[in-house]
Amino acid sequence: MKRAISSLMFVAGLALVPALHAEQQPTYGPHLEGFEYPHPIKRFEFSSQRQPLTMAYMDVAPAGKANGRTVVLMHGKNFCAATWEESIEVLSQNGYRVIAPDQIGFCSSSKPEAYQFSFAQLAHNTRALLQSLDIEQATVIGHSMGGMLASRFALNYPQMVEQLVLVNPIGLEDWQEKGVPYAPIEELYQSQLKTDFEKIKAYQQKFYYNGSWKPRYDRWVNMLAGMYAGEGKEIVAWNQALTSDMVFTQPVIHEFDTLSVPTLLLIGGKDRTAPGANRAPEDVAKRLGDYPELGRQAAAMIPDATLVPFPELGHSPQVEAPDVFHEALLDGLKTR
Template structure:
């Protein structure tokens, strides 16, 4: 089902189908090898808000599918909905199943990185290549920045302060963007589900999203790990750990970049990810030597 009339007014609303029992809002653009983009967990986030600058370019070489995960954006929020990794992985797999996609490349941003990592561990045959950007998914002491993001209470001033944490380049963070994200965060149901996901103390949610080291070390996939050097939300050490543990990983660190790699360095991000996904090479599991 397409929400065509609404989408004219709000580009965040695209298509809709039921994935693992959850009516899911998702974007489906382009043609070619399927590429699933999984957004982060900031207040007022949606797939479109997260990926809008890179979807058009990536869609020139791939079929880009970008859903709102349950609890975020314009996906339904059923009463009493549970929010945890089992639910999110199930929804992502349910979306692939409903679209008839047997195997996809995954790009996960922050929270979405933890989700992509968990999906690849649980169903490795459903994943071709993996991109983890500013990713959660390993245990780390929660940063003041992430604690502030997950502890957000709605006000324009609070949103403005959060956006200052996200971006290294402050010119990207103006009052208009802060107003848009603030208004997104107070749409009906948005803050209620957001507050229900990450109540204090919030270290436990970092830990709950972490995959086991042995499982990460056993991943057979070609993996690109990306991080912003000046990221104040998720520490660079996370990506150093992931790049060390994943046998077929490569690491790219963007200088003068905060947590918004795909926004602060959109053109470079597209080239890097596009080249990684397009390069020739075996994608079957390689024998592990460690």
């Protein structure tokens, strides 16, 4: 009888494990309320598409001797301005003023119920932010989806861009052109509603980090998953669906040959990120996300490009190997 009771207690204990694990995951508001940013958040209030909006951003002064240059950091779709934490520190220590915004629809910025999302609109919003800060020219660094946005910014406002830096940008291939089928926004929304910590981690482990994982990556998964676990889950998922449509339908790769600013490509070769690959035919999916080749092709297309490959790194070299990444970044910035 004692063995039976012990067995029941053991089973009951196992049943509590997932619940306890879930309790350990933080919960954040729809604008990342409760998440701690590495620097104070400021807010740019403006009107766009007949509604008041707020763009959150960090404005970090040089910690070392100022070199007179400003860097604007553009986050990816599954990232926030806070993910640039180590890069902000390194750039500031090396004399740069750093502006790191959360784009509309993301993280601690407004998430509208209705908004015509486009890279041109987000670039326009970012230009308005910089103008409000009296910044006439900056080095623009974009990672992942932020690389698509940074490219659009440089294409639309070249006079404001001293140098363009693309860190494993998505959009180095046109997925729709390659055979990935379109997914309606409502379908994307339903999929986003199922998002949680484990799904985000599994996706990033597979596509971002070549199957490996380090505990320090959990902070950035918690950052995203916490918004889905909170009371604003629906509006977070809706904005993610809208921006997924933007990413899929607005390629910038076809305009790379018209970029007129010096461009530095920092490419982790183990990256296999390819939005929509999960709904593509198998023969199409296996050809997507070949970043070593995509990086070479992009460098050949851009008139004034420098390619720096990281063969053993993945989608987020600034997170995966910050020392290696920042050494290459600072060297690339010194050349201008």
